[in-house]
Amino acid sequence: MNPALGKLVRRTLVLAVALLALLYAGDYVVVRLRGAYPRLGNAYDSVQMVRLYAIPLKSGRTEYELDARQPEVTLTCVRALFPHLGYKPCWYLRRNSQKPILMLILLRRPQRNKRRDGETQIF
Numbered sequence: 001m002n003p004a005l006g007k008l009v010r011r012t013l014v015l016a017v018a019l020l021a022l023l024y025a026g027d028y029v030v031v032r033l034r035g036a037y038p039r040l041g042n043a044y045d046s047v048q049m050v051r052l053y054a055i056p057l058k059s060g061r062t063e064y065e066l067d068a069r070q071p072e073v074t075l076t077c078v079r080a081l082f083p084h085l086g087y088k089p090c091w092y093l094r095r096n097s098q099k100p101i102l103m104l105i106l107l108r109r110p111q112r113n114k115r116r117d118g119e120t121q122i123f
Helices: 001-034 089-097
Strands: 042-048 052-056 062-066 073-079 113-115 121-122
Touching: 042 089, 062 113
Parallel strands: none
Antiparallel strands: 042 073, 052 062, 113 121
16 A cells, blocks of 8 residues: 555544544533523423334234333433434434334244253253
8 A cells, every 4th residue: 555545534533533522522611501501592492102012923023012001202402413422413303203113023042951960951
């Protein structure tokens, strides 16, 4: 590889990482300022989500069912580009609020234990 090309690639990569870090830090400062000074705008919002389960059947079809206990959930989100302070961004939650929750059926493999007398026991 050409040394000049390697140097250019390294500089480009460092610049991209620095710009991303600067964007994240600026986003964090804006969220903290909005939280401290509400006249700048709300830092937090809420998103209503319908809890819809997608249950795969043996026939290959998928059955959809609402959660019987809690069909709707309200989640708090942060109005920012990146997740901050333990909250997901509102744009991400709104985008994914209508997607069903995929339920997977996991089968247990039989465990093999050796008994004291040397025989293998399956249960």
